[in-house]
Amino acid sequence: MTxxxxxxxxxxxxxxxxxxxEAIDAARMLADELGGGVTAxxxxxxxxxxxxxxxxxxxxxxxxxxxxxxxxxxxxPYASLVSGLAGEHHPEVILFPTTSRGRExxxxxxxxxxxxxxxxxxxxxxxxxxxxxxxPVYGGKLLAKAVCSARPQLVTLRVRxxxxxxxxxxxxxxxxxxxxxxxxxxxSTKVSGYTESxxxxxxxxxxxxxxxxxxxxxxxxxxxxxxMDENEAEIWRAQxxxxxxxxxxxxxxxxxxxxxxxxDAGYIPYNQQVGQTGKVVSPDMYIACGISGAIQHQAGMxxxxxxxxxxxxxxxxxxxxxxxxxxxxxxxxLPPLTxxxxxxxxx
Amino acid sequence: xxxxxxxxxxxxxxxxxxxxxxxxxxxxxPLVINPWDEYAVETAxxxxxxxxxxxxxxxxxxxxxxxxxxxxLAMGCGNAILISDPGxxxxxxxxxxxxxxxxxxxxxDVDLACFGRxxxxxxxxxxxxxxARVLGWxxxxxxxxxxxxxPGSGSIRVERSVxxxxxxxxxxxxxxxxxxKDIGEPRYPSFMGIRKASRAEIPVWxxxxxxxxxxxxxxxxxxxxNPPKVEVVTEIISGGxxxxxxxxxxxxxxxxxxV
Numbered sequence: 001m002t003x004x005x006x007x008x009x010x011x012x013x014x015x016x017x018x019x020x021x022e023a024i025d026a027a028r029m030l031a032d033e034l035g036g037g038v039t040a041x042x043x044x045x046x047x048x049x050x051x052x053x054x055x056x057x058x059x060x061x062x063x064x065x066x067x068x069x070x071x072x073x074x075x076x077p078y079a080s081l082v083s084g085l086a087g088e089h090h091p092e093v094i095l096f097p098t099t100s101r102g103r104e105x106x107x108x109x110x111x112x113x114x115x116x117x118x119x120x121x122x123x124x125x126x127x128x129x130x131x132x133x134x135x136p137v138y139g140g141k142l143l144a145k146a147v148c149s150a151r152p153q154l155v156t157l158r159v160r161x162x163x164x165x166x167x168x169x170x171x172x173x174x175x176x177x178x179x180x181x182x183x184x185x186x187x188s189t190k191v192s193g194y195t196e197s198x199x200x201x202x203x204x205x206x207x208x209x210x211x212x213x214x215x216x217x218x219x220x221x222x223x224x225x226x227x228m229d230e231n232e233a234e235i236w237r238a239q240x241x242x243x244x245x246x247x248x249x250x251x252x253x254x255x256x257x258x259x260x261x262x263x264d265a266g267y268i269p270y271n272q273q274v275g276q277t278g279k280v281v282s283p284d285m286y287i288a289c290g291i292s293g294a295i296q297h298q299a300g301m302x303x304x305x306x307x308x309x310x311x312x313x314x315x316x317x318x319x320x321x322x323x324x325x326x327x328x329x330x331x332x333x334l335p336p337l338t339x340x341x342x343x344x345x346x347x
Numbered sequence: 348x349x350x351x352x353x354x355x356x357x358x359x360x361x362x363x364x365x366x367x368x369x370x371x372x373x374x375x376x377p378l379v380i381n382p383w384d385e386y387a388v389e390t391a392x393x394x395x396x397x398x399x400x401x402x403x404x405x406x407x408x409x410x411x412x413x414x415x416x417x418x419x420l421a422m423g424c425g426n427a428i429l430i431s432d433p434g435x436x437x438x439x440x441x442x443x444x445x446x447x448x449x450x451x452x453x454x455x456d457v458d459l460a461c462f463g464r465x466x467x468x469x470x471x472x473x474x475x476x477x478x479a480r481v482l483g484w485x486x487x488x489x490x491x492x493x494x495x496x497x498p499g500s501g502s503i504r505v506e507r508s509v510x511x512x513x514x515x516x517x518x519x520x521x522x523x524x525x526x527x528k529d530i531g532e533p534r535y536p537s538f539m540g541i542r543k544a545s546r547a548e549i550p551v552w553x554x555x556x557x558x559x560x561x562x563x564x565x566x567x568x569x570x571x572x573n574p575p576k577v578e579v580v581t582e583i584i585s586g587g588x589x590x591x592x593x594x595x596x597x598x599x600x601x602x603x604x605x606v
Contacts, residue, residue: 012511045370074596075486099510104488107473111480116566118440136574137470141364143369143574151564188485192504193515204510252600263528266536270491270528271508276360276467277382277528285603296360304605307579308596309444324599325583326592336593344601 003039004092005031007241010099019097022162027275028058033126045071045190055173058165067180071100072191079108087227091152106154116148122161139276160282161205198329206255210248214261215290216241216249220332238267244334251342259291275300289330293318348400348498352391352461356382356415357468366573369565385533386526388419391461398498401425405450407443420544421536432553436566439566444477449559462525475525485518491529
């Protein structure tokens with residue numbers, strides 16, 4: 001039996017990216033409309049345990065390719081594998097989580113199978129056998145519905161836009177082992193190193209994000225160490241400011257984000273940037289500290305469920321989006337806020 | 348070394364984009380080069396400065412879609428080509444990639460094709476990977492640094508910025524790279540560059556001229572709308588000392604039960 005709805009399970013170092021399970025939930029909804037069950041596609045090296053997990057989260061069967069060439073993610077061999085399987089079994093839809101890997105993979109499979117890819121989708125429905133995908137465009141300023149007339153329809157799902165199903169350890173399903181599509185000699189890239197980022201919780205999966213803006217460098221009571229020029233002193237002040245952001249994030253188990261202004265000023269690395277030219281996030285709570293809320297920043301965080309704003313300027317646009325606001329100095333508010341939350345959460 | 352950089356023109360990030368009478372509009376804000384593509388142009392120019400050769404900037408668009416191309420010329424690219432064809436009017440990402448790949452092949456002997464990570468209008472972000480796949484070249488996406496490139500031996504080593512950190516990847520030229528901001532701040536167009544760009548006659552290639560075949564578009568957009576207005580009632584916490592405000596805010600944060 002071939003299922004019409006497939007899900008690509010994204011993994012890193014053998015651990016599934018949680019949004020893969022969200023994709024299984026979305027797939028279940030599509031399968032209820034289109035008929036059949038849900039097939040999970042798992043690729044990697046020493047990833048057998050993911051088959052069991054995928055089944056517990058709702059997959060009815062699994063294609064598992066466990067091969068040394070798939071140790072590190074490389075789009076070429078992964079795409080050839082997925083294209084090969086889809087070319088053989090003709091699914092109607094393949095869902096991918098919108099990670100860097102999921103997006104690139106879907107892109108390449110679309111070329112191989114001459115079909116369309118609908119990336120970063122936030123809602124799905126089925127009409128006349130077609131998947132209608134809703135996706136934010138223009139940095140979330142508009143919403144578009146997109147349809148693909150070719151098959152399979154390739155859809156990548158925005159992380160955290162769909163709910164995570166309950167794992168059920170009593171579920172069972174078939175695991176079909178499949179061979180890799182490409183041998184090492186025919187792969188044109190090699191991964192020769194890896195540095196994991198040290199900045200704690202990843203922005204993409206974070207339930208709570210604490211972000212700092214240009215304002216984090218404006219603490220007048222800080223006296224920079226001797227011998228710094230003006231520029232160095234500004235960066236130093238900003239880093240002191242981001243320590244306060246980091247402390248609050250630490251207490252909440254949150255990720256640290258930043259506005260473009262803070263990144264452009266060199267206060268914090270680019271991979272922390274939230275906004276139209278940074279990461280688009282939708283956490284349960286977004287705490288904006290010293291961020292005015294320019295359109296370009298709003299584009300990256302407007303779908304956050306609850307927004308909290310701390311800003312000196314009562315006219316800052318961020319207050320229009322905020323559920324809770326404090327008009328005040330973040331350097332005065334953050335330390336007692338962090339302490340209060342720390343004692344409340346530990347009691 | 349022969350370098351191609353692929354660019355697109357888009358509404359500025361500060362534009363207020365809305366749907367009026369089912370049409371997308373951004374008032375009289377001018378179009379600009381896609382901000383990500385400026386980094387791609389910078390990448391191309393840096394590689395040219397390091398290894399010699401020339402940089403050609405290409406774009407798929409309507410007959411007058413010259414804004415991004417002229418900006419790239421003003422930054423210092425040597426040549427520009429516009430790929431324009433009535434058959435590309437409703438191009439989806441696959442069709443666009445096929446057209447770009449055809450242009451890269453027609454230009455000939457290209458070593459490196461540079462892209463921005465995504466265009467800020469459609470936010471699709473797959474064109475670089477798709478063009479690489481059409482060409483059969485290595486796809487090096489989300490590149491934050493080109494740490495080594497040797498046109499002689501045809502080797503390239505890059506750092507890619509992915510969710511979990513930085514991945515070092517080696518590949519062979521010709522290759523496609525898409526770049527992120529860390530690659531380096533794009534230069535401003537020079538006065539001479541702007542003058543040169545404003546005078547440039549940009550050749551237009553049709554699909555037939557490239558001797559290419561492109562697929563029929565399969566992705567359609569039946570509906571585009573303004574996002575539903577979310578009514579937020581803002582509660583400004585004020586009154587009392589800073590400590591009291593902080594206490595109240597902590598309470599509110601825990602009340603919404605997401606923490």
